[in-house]
Amino acid sequence: MRISRLRFPVLLAAVSASFTLHAAQTDLRVSPPGWWAGMASPKLQLMVHGSDIAGSTVSVNDSEFVIEQVNSLDSPNYLFIDIDTADISPGDYELTFTKQGREIYKTIYTFRPRAANAAERQGFTQKDTIYLVTPDRFANGDESNDSVAGFEDKADRQSPGGRHGGDIQGMINHLDYIASTGFTQIWSMPLLENAMDDHSYHGYAITDYYRIDPRYGSNALYRQFSQHADKKGVGVIMDMVLNHIGSNHPWMKDKPAEDWIHHNGEFSATTHRRESLHDPHGVEADQKAFSDGWFVPSMPDLNQQNPYLANYLIQNAIWWVEYANLSGIRVDTYSYSDKAFLSQWTARLTSEYPNLNIVGEEWTTNPVITAYWQEDSYRADGYDSSLPSVMDFPLQDTLVNALKDEETWGTGLVSLYNLLAGDFIYGDPYNLVIFGDNHDMSRIYTQLDESYALWDMAMTFLLTARGIPQIYYGTEILMANPDTDDHGVIRSDFPGGWKNDSIDAFAQQGLSPKQTKAYNRIKSLLSLRKEHPVVTQGKFTHFAPAEGIYVYFRTDEAGKGAMIILNKNEAENDVKLARFEPVLKEFSTASRWGNSNKISLKTASIEVAPKSASVWLLQ
């Protein structure tokens, strides 16, 4: 029977309206809380939670809403509805749940029209520079949400592991700073609800996959953040956690299925033996011990082999991309999720959004493992991964060692050269995300023993090498964590983000001369990236380091070029150009970035400062 329903006028932008649950009964919850007409995959599976809803019959007021099947698992309080949305029109549909002839629930489910180019959205690329933010520690834009009733973990700015009050409004307030410094993407640590009793500020123990934590803002505010960022040419990358939930997630009290959580919902540690997943000599038991074990007791490990849970996680990711207009996803603890599920998850995401970029976190210093996860890399076992990008942890580790180690035949800059010479193992080394540090390790300035010269070399390298650079907030003002590796200290408050802060780094007020120099250096390198695309997209060519000097190039087919010289020597150096003739022969002059004087490449050598990184534009 057809009942009239609301249809959204096409002019009403889909992205500006918010999803609302219209449950007649307060405990009814439908996930995803709304969907879009015209998605690539017509399949949609709704998870409906309500007291004793299992076994009920579902009817809908419109024949376009095609229910294929309705299933219940082990819990009496969940129902799964499979829908074919191939012919669905945007609008509201009324669902009625009846049990033994009695209507027990009624709700409205909304399909919205997609925004223009939603499917073809461009994800972050080599052109971009990603700014990684710990939102609780960046800026407090709304003091009224610092502590929220019903959430145990209250604001406590004195505690390194406590909540400091930073939020989405704080990021919105400082979008100008981020954009004017030159960053073009923001990856913030997770913003979803984290109703954990303590340490909730880091965000990785999610308790609601469809709700922004009220201490950060709201779903609507997150979407506004993305819209404001987009207007300033900055994309938003969402940090997603597929491997685990927080132990205060409602699923721990009422699991949809008995096998929803690994080890029957009891803590059993992962072995962290990620190597088992692609080991040609290995056994399945080692793979299971890695994949099914929990990360920590507060993070129950999800069993994505359960197809309903797999669907839930896939649809959740798509929902956020579409809802918040994301330009990318960063996936936490990537390899710890079920391998077959990851294959399915990446394939679904990339088939809905062919140009979206997704980067997986796989913390290993062994490039063979990093490469295993990237699409188009060689794999002995034929594993099918559609993951476009992986975090380049091997490069992070090698970069720090290359800068700190003594220059010998086998150590120092040569280790960077050696690592990059192994890039043939990657499906696309240019699409790896490269970084000097992140939220889980010592600040790069600390790792480099607070040597400004080495920091400068690291930043220059990261912003000119192959890959997509990511800079952790505060790196631009030399934030450090001396004498401790406490994560709460690594993730210190950004000066100026709180009312009455004595230093305002957003306005470069109160910074030391060294910090100001660092900020200006980052800003200059970011403008180099914008003004000279060859630096970000050109072919990478390098020469074997010799005598403490490493020279590499970015060149393109339009005849543009850049030469980068890292000099680790304590003395000025004359870099003889003859060796680089295979690349330099295409050019006639070089000018040092920041200096318009042109030097003829017929000169025999170029002088570089001690312990320096210099960029030369070639013409």
Ligand code: CA
């Ligand atoms: Ca706040």
